[in-house]
Amino acid sequence: MDRISAEISIRVHRLFAALGVMLVIALWWDNVEAAATATPAQTSSLAIGFPEFPPLSFTNVNGEPDGYLVYLSAALFARAGISSHVHIYPAPRLFDNMANGSLDFSMLVHNHVLDACCLFSRQAVVREYLRVYHVNGKSPIHDKNELVGKRIITIQGYSYAGLINFINDPKNRITNEVAPTHEAAFTMLDAGRADYVLDYTGPATSGLTAHPVKNLRFEVIDYLDIYLVLSKAYPDAEHLLARLTTLVKNMQNEPKFRPPDNY
Numbered sequence: 001m002d003r004i005s006a007e008i009s010i011r012v013h014r015l016f017a018a019l020g021v022m023l024v025i026a027l028w029w030d031n032v033e034a035a036a037t038a039t040p041a042q043t044s045s046l047a048i049g050f051p052e053f054p055p056l057s058f059t060n061v062n063g064e065p066d067g068y069l070v071y072l073s074a075a076l077f078a079r080a081g082i083s084s085h086v087h088i089y090p091a092p093r094l095f096d097n098m099a100n101g102s103l104d105f106s107m108l109v110h111n112h113v114l115d116a117c118c119l120f121s122r123q124a125v126v127r128e129y130l131r132v133y134h135v136n137g138k139s140p141i142h143d144k145n146e147l148v149g150k151r152i153i154t155i156q157g158y159s160y161a162g163l164i165n166f167i168n169d170p171k172n173r174i175t176n177e178v179a180p181t182h183e184a185a186f187t188m189l190d191a192g193r194a195d196y197v198l199d200y201t202g203p204a205t206s207g208l209t210a211h212p213v214k215n216l217r218f219e220v221i222d223y224l225d226i227y228l229v230l231s232k233a234y235p236d237a238e239h240l241l242a243r244l245t246t247l248v249k250n251m252q253n254e255p256k257f258r259p260p261d262n263y
Contacts, residue, residue, distance in 0.1 A: 046084040046234075048073055049103040051091040054182070054206040055260070056126065056226075057107075059088045068260055069107045069126070069226075075257065076248055080240075091157045104231045109161060109224045119237055121245045124225035125252075126259045130160060131204060133189065133197040136215040141196060144221060151175040151194040153185045160198065161224055167198075182207030189213060200224070202260070 050057035050069055060066035065086040077084040084105075089097065097103040099117050109128075110120050132141040132152075141147060144166055154160070154167065156178050167174050177194045179185035182203045189197050190213045199207070208216070228248065230241045251257040 044083075046077060046082055046104045047102065048077075048084050048086045048105045049089050049094050049097055050086065050106060051094050051108075052088055053091075053200075053203055055202050056128070057088060058206075072125070072248070072251070072257060073105070073107065076244060076251065079247055079251070080244060098229065098231065101231060101233050104234050106229045107226050108229050109226055114229065117232055119230050119232055119241050121228035121241060123245055123249060124227055125248060126226040128224045128226060129201045129220050130163075130222040130224065131199060131201060131218040131220055133186070133199065133204065133213075133216060133218045134195055135189070135213065136217055138195050138217075140217070140219050141221060142219050147172070147174055147196070149173045150196055151177070152196040152198055153177045153179050153188050153194045154198050155182060155185055155203070156180050161222070163198075163222070183210040186211045186213050 050065065050067070050073075052058055053067075053069075055067050057065070057067040057069045065088050070086055073086065074084065094103070094106065094108075095111065095113060098106060098108075098114055101117070107125055108114075114120075132147075134141070139146075141150075144163060147167065149172075152167065152174060154164065154176055158164065160167075166172060167176050175194065177188060179188055179197075182199060183206075185197045185199060186204075186207050188194060190211065197204070228241060228244055230237050230244070234240065252259060
């Protein structure tokens with residue numbers, strides 16, 4: 001009887017030992033499956049990029065990304081529960097990085113160059129106005145055709161949603177002086193290098209803060225809407241973009257997230 005009891009005890013211990021091994025294997029396999037099916041949002045930080053476009057997005061004096069869109073995107077992904085990090089790039093490099101998949105997200109004008117790689121939200125986040133600045137006494141400009149034969153200043157790297165092709169077309173006889181920065185553009189205007197500056201409201205405001213111009217006037221000749229832009233390669237991109245669109249719409253009803261006025 002003692003021998004039988006001993007054998008039963010040994011078998012019970014072996015059974016529990018086997019069950020323990022099976023439990024360890026099962027837990028290990030669950031962790032492997034979870035890691036294999038985790039989205040980048042769970043395993044890595046979503047990469048966000050913005051152009052130098054003050055005050056909406058820019059590099060501040062501390063060398064850090066700053067501006068309304070940077071602030072909005074950080075809060076947006078925090079609410080979505082997705083880790084993210086932001087970098088500021090020159091516009092051409094930003095578009096290249098979105099196209100080659102180095103970046104996951106941005107907020108940009110609708111550029112057909114990115115249609116193959118990215119999804120755009122249907123609802124705009126911000127509307128940016130394109131102005132023609134000049135000193136009092138110069139003829140006002142209300143339409144791109146009124147730029148024909150004029151001397152103008154544009155900002156390096158800006159395509160103005162394709163308007164740069166019209167400006168650079170020889171048949172339009174437009175003399176185009178290219179400024180490296182917004183501040184430089186208004187410095188050039190003040191010095192008489194040209195008669196008009198073509199710039200967007202926000203960046204122009206920053207440039208004029210650094211170099212005010214007396215008796216300055218402007219007309220609005222166009223506007224650009226800025227949208228959420230998400231890489232198609234991001235897991236479940238359509239669903240995430242729809243979720244982000246709803247979140248940002250609700251956020252912008254809150255005072256601290258409202259889009260900036262027309263500066």
